[in-house]
Amino acid sequence: MKFDEFMNKDMTSPAHIKIFEGYTDTVSFLERLHRLLLDLLKWELDSCGITQVNNVQALLLYNISDAEMTAGELRSRRHYLGSNVSYNLKKLVRGGFIHHERSASDRRSVRVRLTPAGQRIRTLVGEMYARHSRLLEESGIFGDEGIIKLNKSLLMLEGVWQAQMERRRP
Numbered sequence: 001m002k003f004d005e006f007m008n009k010d011m012t013s014p015a016h017i018k019i020f021e022g023y024t025d026t027v028s029f030l031e032r033l034h035r036l037l038l039d040l041l042k043w044e045l046d047s048c049g050i051t052q053v054n055n056v057q058a059l060l061l062y063n064i065s066d067a068e069m070t071a072g073e074l075r076s077r078r079h080y081l082g083s084n085v086s087y088n089l090k091k092l093v094r095g096g097f098i099h100h101e102r103s104a105s106d107r108r109s110v111r112v113r114l115t116p117a118g119q120r121i122r123t124l125v126g127e128m129y130a131r132h133s134r135l136l137e138e139s140g141i142f143g144d145e146g147i148i149k150l151n152k153s154l155l156m157l158e159g160v161w162q163a164q165m166e167r168r169r170p
Contacts, residue, residue: 026157044128052095053121057088061097061118062125068113097121 041055053061063074071085089112092098097118100110114122136142142150 040128041125044124048124050121050124053092053097056084057092057097058121058125060085060088061092061114061121064098064112064114064118065122066114068111070109070111072109092118 038055038059041058045051045053045055045058060074063077071089074085089098089100093100093112095117096115098112099115100112102110136147
């Protein structure tokens with residue numbers, strides 16, 4: 001979207017218009033990249049004959065890693081929305097990819113960790129990420145400094161968005 005389609009051009013400077021248009025491009029890129037990552041994960045799972053988990057669940061398994069945590073901790077790390085976490089964890093428990101047990105100290109809290117089957121999916125996602133990082137290295141697209149700069153920029157964007165969310169909380 002062009003800035004003048006959204007606001008009156010006279011309200012801001014040419015520099016701000018450029019930032020606005022760059023920002024909307026960035027948001028669009030992030031959306032497309034996330035969808036593409038999910039498509040790549042789906043292809044990876046399909047090519048290995050894995051039909052018991054979907055691409056979102058595979059990412060969930062990868063993000064749990066070797067940790068033992070609660071659904072609330074997954075939400076607080078900003079990986080997932082509450083209803084998505086609960087739904088996917090239930091499916092993964094039923095499928096034998098996650099082990100869950102109630103906390104001894106707080107019976108309301110359920111801790112989860114990967115089973116060996118969940119670890120296999122986590123390893124599969126990790127291997128895909130390793131292949132992708134080798135492709136980035138071989139292509140010379142980023143190099144180690146470029147990927148660090150990209151991640152710093154994305155971290156700063158996350159901070160701006162987080163600050164906006166905190167300002168809106170009662």
